[in-house]
Amino acid sequence: MKHNDILDRIHVILVGVTHPGNIGATARAMKTMGLSHLRLVQPKHFPNAEATARAAGADDILAKATVYDTFEESLQDCHLIMGTSARRRSISWPTLTPKQSVAKALSSAGKVAIVFGREQSGLTNKELDLCHFLIQISSNPTFSSLNLASAVQIVAYEMRCGVENHDDDLKMGRAYASAESMAQFYQHLEDTLIHIGFLDPNNPRQLKRHLYRFFNRIQLLKPEVNIFRGIFTAIQEHHKRKNN
Amino acid sequence: MKHNDILDRIHVILVGVTHPGNIGATARAMKTMGLSHLRLVQPKHFPNAEATARAAGADDILAKATVYDTFEESLQDCHLIMGTSARRRSISWPTLTPKQSVAKALSSAGKVAIVFGREQSGLTNKELDLCHFLIQISSNPTFSSLNLASAVQIVAYEMRCGVENHDDDLKMGRAYASAESMAQFYQHLEDTLIHIGFLDPNNPRQLKRHLYRFFNRIQLLKPEVNIFRGIFTAIQEHHKRKNN
CATH class of the missing domain: 1.10.8.590 (Helicase, Ruva Protein; domain 3)
Structure with missing residues (x-):
């Protein structure tokens, strides 16, 4: 499996974004790491000039982004669905670190959805019920307010590192034992x-x-x-x- | 060595930042990962209302940030100095991935400087000459324009993951053999x-x-x-x- 094939199976879904600047910054964060598929569920403002400005050259990703009325619709063709959170949840969802989420993505077939929630409140429990895993980004317990595009940046970065390591492993004939x-x-x-x-x-x-x-x-x-x-x-x- | 002791030895240095919003976003990125020491070399605008707005609650980091006239002065008390770059350099500096840079930071004594350059042009070769290592963040070869605060976010995130893993190793008595x-x-x-x-x-x-x-x-x-x-x-x- 080639590098870009795997990154090309990843779809970033933003649910209920309020600030259009965050959509643009997300597109930029994705493109720097080689991701290109963006889905938006009920964005407050889109398309939008501020989104385009903050995309800083990643406006091709905005141009082909798809907008959905409901979260369910945005997931329909996805095989693996992983929601993200910077906060610790009281309910025990099956939780992965960003690094662990890469292994899940690599070993899955079909489209992979990585879902990010609202700036203030994240994903609802009902939305999380539709996710197979929760990706928990480690953060300062007294200040876990990660910017939305920064959270996308971290997960996209880990995906890129993961597929690069995977490529290196394959290149060197270093595939793991079955x-x-x-x-x-x-x-x-x-x-x-x-x-x-x-x-x-x-x-x-x-x-x-x-x-x-x-x-x-x-x-x-x-x-x-x-x-x-x-x-x-x-x-x-x-x-x-x-x-x- | 405790977790916070190591994060507390890390000093983020921004050289020649043009946009004050990036200073605020950097402070926020740092604080989410538990870093708190920010140094600014010739910032174009600082202090600044936009920096404070983008810090979104990390204004304590801005309040105690120190401003320097020259890069050399900002490094004087640091023992390990690592510059960052999203682009591939033609000159072969000793290069680390963000993950490898964590091992260097963990094994060093004293203050660790992680240096980020200008939004458009990064660090000059003369500035890189003062760095022991270059941290190269893997990126899309056709679009490597990582936002400044996003680069800080990735490196800060890796530092946090690294010290958490290190803590886990120590806690479980899992120290490596000499x-x-x-x-x-x-x-x-x-x-x-x-x-x-x-x-x-x-x-x-x-x-x-x-x-x-x-x-x-x-x-x-x-x-x-x-x-x-x-x-x-x-x-x-x-x-x-x-x-x-």
């Missing part, structure tokens, strides 16, 4: 540790948890799985030679 | 692989490089080093038992 390959890897690891007497099969819990946590933290790449499994095999072969 | 401990680890690994016949001591190059690259990529935590060294010892003990 879940199936990891299951085989864990089995091979466990057999080997039992073999050398390091893992007690009757009491494996604590050690296995540590090892799972470790390998989940680092996310093995395909060639790394091969090296490790080669080592496991060498340990077991060595053992067999000694026994014969 | 260089000394890693050197012992590599020796133990090498001995073990030779022991089981997986590594040929006469031709170790390619495999050792792969393993070093792997363990450098993932940065082992202290308890992880202990688990691995326990496994190495078990493999060697097992071998000895078989030989006796």
Whole structure:
């Protein structure tokens, strides 16, 4: 999958924007990071000269922005819907950091909606009910009033960084091991540790948890799985030679 | 080291800002991420009502901002100086991504300056000569005109994420293994692989490089080093038992 293909699947949706300057600043923030699809739900003023001025060269994004009467309509063709918030919510929505949201976007097929709420009040709970995830941008607990276009800037920046890292990984043949390959890897690891007497099969819990946590933290790449499994095999072969 | 201690060592320096609104928006961007020290070198208009309006509640940062006549003076008490740029420079400055710049800030002692240049032209080469590193924010090659306060927002956001991750690591006792401990680890690994016949001591190059690259990529935590060294010892003990 190419870089631009992924950024091209992302649609930024602004719900109920009051200040047209924020629409222009959002377009600029998007374009600097390579995003181009903007949807507006009930903007107070649009099109608008101030929006165009603040877009500062990203007016092509304003020109092809689409306006919707309802939030539901703006989402109809989207497969993954992520709402954003700078504030901590009391209700426990399934929450992602901006970095985690990139992984979700990368692994999804189809159009991805990233939704930003009103300047003063954000998204309503009813609107959040339509989102699969809430992206929570870490902020100063005593001053979390992130400007709307700044929030767009941060999420768009993370999306760009994420797809660039992803591209680099692919370029270097550094794709991560599949879940199936990891299951085989864990089995091979466990057999080997039992073999050398390091893992007690009757009491494996604590050690296995540590090892799972470790390998989940680092996310093995395909060639790394091969090296490790080669080592496991060498340990077991060595053992067999000694026994014969 | 506590979270706020690190953010409190960071000083944002704006050089030659033309639009006072950008000073206010910068103050707001800083405060949302927990930064509070702002320095201004030859601002065109300051103090200014538009700056205060755009600060939107971060006017305490404007009130204690310091103004300097020259860039050199603004840097005098800083130990680490990092300039920023959204454009690719033809001259090859030592360049960091925003994420990499956080590691530099975390590992430095004393005050850290993060420097942002003029709206239209950025920092001059002469100004960049005074910077230890250039932070390059990834952007759309055909539209890299990031708004000044948006650039501040991204770098401030990364600083906050970086210190939060660092705090989490410390809280969970997840400090990384020291260089000394890693050197012992590599020796133990090498001995073990030779022991089981997986590594040929006469031709170790390619495999050792792969393993070093792997363990450098993932940065082992202290308890992880202990688990691995326990496994190495078990493999060697097992071998000895078989030989006796």
